[in-house]
Amino acid sequence: MADARRYFDDIQVGEEYESPGRTVTETDIVLFAGLSGDYNVLHTNAEFMKQSIFGERIAHGLLGLAIQAGLFTRATQAYATLAFVGLRWKFKGPIKIGDTIRLRAKVTAKKETSKPDRGLVTVERTVVNQRGEVVQEGETDLMVERRRK
Amino acid sequence: MTATATPQFFFEDVELHGIRETPGITVTEAHVALYGGVTGDLAPAEGVVPDLLLLALTTGLGWRIPQPPLAVLAFMGVEWHVDAPLRVGDTIHSVSRTAVKRSMREGGVIVEERQVINQRAEVVQHGKFTFLVAKRPV
Numbered sequence: 001m002a003d004a005r006r007y008f009d010d011i012q013v014g015e016e017y018e019s020p021g022r023t024v025t026e027t028d029i030v031l032f033a034g035l036s037g038d039y040n041v042l043h044t045n046a047e048f049m050k051q052s053i054f055g056e057r058i059a060h061g062l063l064g065l066a067i068q069a070g071l072f073t074r075a076t077q078a079y080a081t082l083a084f085v086g087l088r089w090k091f092k093g094p095i096k097i098g099d100t101i102r103l104r105a106k107v108t109a110k111k112e113t114s115k116p117d118r119g120l121v122t123v124e125r126t127v128v129n130q131r132g133e134v135v136q137e138g139e140t141d142l143m144v145e146r147r148r149k
Numbered sequence: 150m151t152a153t154a155t156p157q158f159f160f161e162d163v164e165l166h167g168i169r170e171t172p173g174i175t176v177t178e179a180h181v182a183l184y185g186g187v188t189g190d191l192a193p194a195e196g197v198v199p200d201l202l203l204l205a206l207t208t209g210l211g212w213r214i215p216q217p218p219l220a221v222l223a224f225m226g227v228e229w230h231v232d233a234p235l236r237v238g239d240t241i242h243s244v245s246r247t248a249v250k251r252s253m254r255e256g257g258v259i260v261e262e263r264q265v266i267n268q269r270a271e272v273v274q275h276g277k278f279t280f281l282v283a284k285r286p287v
Contacts, residue, residue, distance in 0.1 A: 031187045036206060041218075061224040062227075063205075067189065070191075073191070084231050087229050090225065
């Protein structure tokens with residue numbers, strides 16, 4: 001089977017991707033609360049949240065982060081990723097039930113490592129809602145395989 | 150406020166440099182499947198736990214220590230490092246330490262350093278969470 005994954009050598013600094021949109025539902029939030037065990041009132045108590053600055057329940061920040069990771073796989077051909085190394089991430093605004101988010105991503109850096117079979121790729125990512133407002137943004141570092149010479 | 154009178158841990162209650170250690174949780178195939186289904190962030194290979202699933206599980210572990218939940222107004226950011234892969238069947242717990250406590254006009258900023266540790270006492274992930282936390286109502 002041909003390997004359709006993109007290697008460190010194939011990925012170019014400056015490449016940009018945009019994902020399809022995804023509507024975040026109450027079900028997503030309830031499932032994520034159950035999965036993570038994070039039952040913070042922000043995500044689970046509709047009455048409490050009526051009185052908050054948001055006016056309603058909002059998605060877990062980490063749910064947004066995880067959904068964008070899923071959207072990334074729909075935005076571009078898979079990388080030959082060996083490991084997810086780390087991230088620097090900011091939560092800029094709430095994701096509310098019914099909001100539709102999409103991911104904009106750009107490769108900002110490629111760095112060779114001490115090991116000849118892999119390199120570090122930095123991807124800048126912006127999560128925007130249906131009004132074009134940035135709700136989350138940050139950078140992720142991925143260790144990606146190099147092609148065998 | 151009858152529907153909302155839940156105990157909360159406010160900015161004033163947070164102890165600078167205070168350390169909290171959670172109970173553990175065994176990460177199962179079911180966690181990986183449910184996480185993949187909800188988020189679309191699928192496991193890279195069979196038996197491997199997606200890295201961001203651990204980040205989510207560590208927030209839930211924080212709810213299992215005998216302390217009311219932090220009165221979070223907003224989750225501001227996270228800086229995170231993956232040190233080692235985790236496999237299905239591994240058991241994790243986390244240790245957190247309050248590194249920064251900065252009072253603001255509306256609430257205060259708390260920076261928490263956190264490590265996720267496996268059953269062999271190896272740090273598998275670590276990083277910093279930044280929260281805006283409410284002050285005790287006067």
